[in-house]
Amino acid sequence: MPDSGPPVGAPLASLYAAHRKIYPRAVQGRVRRAKWAVLAVLLGLYYLVPWLRWDRGAGVPDQAVLVDLQHARLFFFWIELWPQEVYFLTGLLILGAIGLFAATSLFGRVWCGFACPQTVWTDLFMWVERRIEGDRNARIRRDAGPPSRDRTLRRLAKHAAWLGIAAATGGAWVMYFQDAPTLVRNPFGASSQTWFFFALFTATTYVLAGFAREQVCTYMCPWPRFQGAMLDADSLVVTYRDWRGEPRGTPKDLGNGDCVDCSACVQVCPTGIDIREGQQLGCIGCGLCIDACDDVMRKLHRPEGLIGFETLANLAASTAATADMEPGPARHAAGLAARRPPRLLRPRVLMYAVVLAIVAIAMLGALLLRETLSLTVLPERAPPFVRLSDGGIRNAYLLKLADKSHEGGRYMLVLEEAPGLRLLVQDVATDAAGRPVLPVQGDGVASFRALVTAPAVPPAAERRPIRFRLLDAAGRPVAEAESVFLGPQQ
Amino acid sequence: MARKPETDAVSGVATTGHEWDGIRELDNPMPSWWLYTFYACIAFALVWVLFYPSLPFVRGLLGNTARGDLAAVMAAEQAKAAPMLARLRTATPEAIAAEPGLRAFALAGGRIAFANSCAGCHGAGGQGAPGGFPSLADDDWIYGGSLEEIRTTIRHGVRNGEAAEARGTAMPAFLQAGLTMGQIGELADHVLSLPGTGPANAAGAALFAENCAACHGDRGEGNRQVGAPRLDDRIWLYGGDKASVMRSIAYSRAGVMPAWESRLDAAMINMLTVYVHALGGGER
Numbered sequence: 001m002p003d004s005g006p007p008v009g010a011p012l013a014s015l016y017a018a019h020r021k022i023y024p025r026a027v028q029g030r031v032r033r034a035k036w037a038v039l040a041v042l043l044g045l046y047y048l049v050p051w052l053r054w055d056r057g058a059g060v061p062d063q064a065v066l067v068d069l070q071h072a073r074l075f076f077f078w079i080e081l082w083p084q085e086v087y088f089l090t091g092l093l094i095l096g097a098i099g100l101f102a103a104t105s106l107f108g109r110v111w112c113g114f115a116c117p118q119t120v121w122t123d124l125f126m127w128v129e130r131r132i133e134g135d136r137n138a139r140i141r142r143d144a145g146p147p148s149r150d151r152t153l154r155r156l157a158k159h160a161a162w163l164g165i166a167a168a169t170g171g172a173w174v175m176y177f178q179d180a181p182t183l184v185r186n187p188f189g190a191s192s193q194t195w196f197f198f199a200l201f202t203a204t205t206y207v208l209a210g211f212a213r214e215q216v217c218t219y220m221c222p223w224p225r226f227q228g229a230m231l232d233a234d235s236l237v238v239t240y241r242d243w244r245g246e247p248r249g250t251p252k253d254l255g256n257g258d259c260v261d262c263s264a265c266v267q268v269c270p271t272g273i274d275i276r277e278g279q280q281l282g283c284i285g286c287g288l289c290i291d292a293c294d295d296v297m298r299k300l301h302r303p304e305g306l307i308g309f310e311t312l313a314n315l316a317a318s319t320a321a322t323a324d325m326e327p328g329p330a331r332h333a334a335g336l337a338a339r340r341p342p343r344l345l346r347p348r349v350l351m352y353a354v355v356l357a358i359v360a361i362a363m364l365g366a367l368l369l370r371e372t373l374s375l376t377v378l379p380e381r382a383p384p385f386v387r388l389s390d391g392g393i394r395n396a397y398l399l400k401l402a403d404k405s406h407e408g409g410r411y412m413l414v415l416e417e418a419p420g421l422r423l424l425v426q427d428v429a430t431d432a433a434g435r436p437v438l439p440v441q442g443d444g445v446a447s448f449r450a451l452v453t454a455p456a457v458p459p460a461a462e463r464r465p466i467r468f469r470l471l472d473a474a475g476r477p478v479a480e481a482e483s484v485f486l487g488p489q490q
Numbered sequence: 491m492a493r494k495p496e497t498d499a500v501s502g503v504a505t506t507g508h509e510w511d512g513i514r515e516l517d518n519p520m521p522s523w524w525l526y527t528f529y530a531c532i533a534f535a536l537v538w539v540l541f542y543p544s545l546p547f548v549r550g551l552l553g554n555t556a557r558g559d560l561a562a563v564m565a566a567e568q569a570k571a572a573p574m575l576a577r578l579r580t581a582t583p584e585a586i587a588a589e590p591g592l593r594a595f596a597l598a599g600g601r602i603a604f605a606n607s608c609a610g611c612h613g614a615g616g617q618g619a620p621g622g623f624p625s626l627a628d629d630d631w632i633y634g635g636s637l638e639e640i641r642t643t644i645r646h647g648v649r650n651g652e653a654a655e656a657r658g659t660a661m662p663a664f665l666q667a668g669l670t671m672g673q674i675g676e677l678a679d680h681v682l683s684l685p686g687t688g689p690a691n692a693a694g695a696a697l698f699a700e701n702c703a704a705c706h707g708d709r710g711e712g713n714r715q716v717g718a719p720r721l722d723d724r725i726w727l728y729g730g731d732k733a734s735v736m737r738s739i740a741y742s743r744a745g746v747m748p749a750w751e752s753r754l755d756a757a758m759i760n761m762l763t764v765y766v767h768a769l770g771g772g773e774r
Binding site for chain 2: 017018019212215218219380381382383386387388389390391394396424426427449451456
């Protein structure tokens with residue numbers, strides 16, 4: 001390898017790069033309209049969902065979506081989750097991750113470009129910026145020019161608007177964790193924690209969407225670094241069709257390709273990159289350069305699509321088909337003819353789909369088969385067993401009866417498959433048949449201590465499995481739990 | 491050795507000079523804000539150390555110490571528990587056991603107090619230990635298993651020489667009191683026959699009626715008034731083999747337990763009472 005580095009003793013390049021401010025230009029077009037639509041839906045959901053009501057009866061929050069940390073409950077419309085059911089959230093995260101992988105291998109960085117909160121809020125902040133400070137050129141001119149009253153006022157207005165949006169964002173965040181109307185009616189009654197998280201999310205929104213912007217995607221976010229593993233030659237990615245655009249130059253010269261080097265694609269880019277340099281880390285796949293370029297092509301009466309969502313396989317095919325051709329309509333036609341419809345049903349996509357389906361079905365099944373009453377038995381192990389004065393052996397168990405419904409009830413406890421063992425539950429009444437009756441309040445956990453005794457004769461086995469079963473008033477089994485009865489070593 | 495700067499031919503970016511199987515790492519510059527974030531963290535740490543020095547005998551600018559913070563938290567917790575503790579202090583164990591809220595609090599507090607003060611001898615779950623530390627988890631109570639009796643035992647202890655009302659009378663050492671080792675062996679045989687676990691011994695029975703029945707009862711049923719343990723059950727505080735029983739008769743046994751009234755708050759003793767009573771299933 002030729003040594004192309006600087007001579008020994010030459011100063012090293014700086015370890016730190018100064019921030020280059022980006023002034024994205026406004027753009028209109030199909031992709032932009034799609035982005036606005038996604039933004040409206042996502043932000044609308046984010047800000048409005050805490051206000052949805054869902055009647056769950058007296059004494060239960062009526063907020064449709066609520067993470068009640070204080071009482072350790074998660075409410076989602078008709079679903080109410082307890083902390084021990086956090087695996088539903090895990091399942092949701094797995095679904096999200098696999099969904100992200102699938103979307104990326106099909107359509108490239110659509111998540112980054114359209115739906116990521118960083119993109120959505122940055123987009124909103126840029127829109128505010130343009131309304132107040134003007135478009136790209138006006139902003140560049142004003143920033144480069146001398147300080148003026150006009151500039152200061154505009155900047156103040158911009159930051160005030162940004163802070164307002166940021167505060168609404170932080171405010172909406174804390175509303176997912178407590179009753180939204182109560183919070184808005186009496187914000188000063190909120191806890192200091194609430195205020196902390198409100199301030200935190202206000203600050204992060206303001207800083208990340210107002211200042212950090214593309215730096216988040218390029219330097220902070222891990223996702224761009226490894227999503228290359230999900231992309232292949234058949235993924236639709238934002239691509240400059242160089243076979244059609246090169247060589248760049250003025251349209252007056254007929255030897256030039258379709259790219260007139262107007263730099264519209266660079267000016268509209270929110271991360272400030274040049275898509276014509278090919279696939280790169282900085283490209284978030286938002287497709288605004290497509291709109292910008294199509295606009296220019298229309299004005300030049302040339303076909304649209306010099307930049308577009310394209311697979312790398314098609315790009316290579318078009319390039320090969322047009323390798324020796326001069327710029328012009330013939331080259332364009334040959335390049336287009338070489339393209340094939342994108343292969344959507346690829347092994348990796350199918351595998352993602354299968355995993356998605358399995359996790360989704362498993363979660364749905366778990367949700368539908370979820371029991372509202374659960375019995376947990378924890379044997380006391382200090383001591384493992386107690387010898388009684390008549391020579392009998394006794395084990396103690398901690399029973400936890402959780403009732404996730406809001407009705408509560410009284411349940412009979414019986415021991416199954418345990419002939420000779422006597423069951424006693426401390427501090428509860430027994431029914432006519434002598435079975436302990438365990439009361440439990442709705443939406444609560446009741447703890448009981450059960451004593452199980454084996455008679456002196458026959459001697460208690462060293463270890464035998466036992467099963468506790470709960471019966472409802474009609475004698476139907478409603479829950480059960482297995483445990484073990486321990487005796488002395490024989 | 492100074493690093494020889496080297497530039498990657500494709501990207502034109504300097505490399506770190508490290509090479510793994512022909513793969514070189516590019517040395518792309520970091521954004522400068524990253525560096526400033528690092529400086530900000532150092533500045534924050536410097537300010538933080540002024541307020542929380544974490545050095546012995548040094549207070550922070552506002553007088554903060556970790557110990558002081560802990561004390562404030564503890565005081566707040568104690569203030570929260572104070573009304574409940576005040577009620578537990580004056581209520582009888584029966585009244586505590588009868589009221590579910592008080593009882594739950596007492597059981598939780600009793601569990602902690604037990605681990606602190608009692609588990610050393612009686613075991614973590616009250617299972618006792620060989621050699622004279624009675625199990626509190628069984629149904630055998632030397633001085634009585636009612637709430638009131640348990641509380642009396644906890645308050646005054648056993649043979650401790652510090653509380654006048656302490657439990658326990660001394661059992662004579664019968665080797666000194668005139669019995670021979672042969673007689674003691676016969677006596678032990680009789681004692682072991684009481685729960686039905688050994689053959690009868692007529693000579694031992696006669697010796698038992700003469701020397702032991704006054705305290706332990708005619709059939710070894712025990713006497714809680716004087717703390718004479720039951721001998722007709724399967725629970726042996728000092729071992730149920732003949733040698734252990736002979737040793738108990740010959741040299742006597744005298745377990746000791748401190749009087750907790752002078753060491754623990756009344757509320758604590760009441761909580762312990764309820765907890766210990768519940769351990770073994772309790773006696774009414």
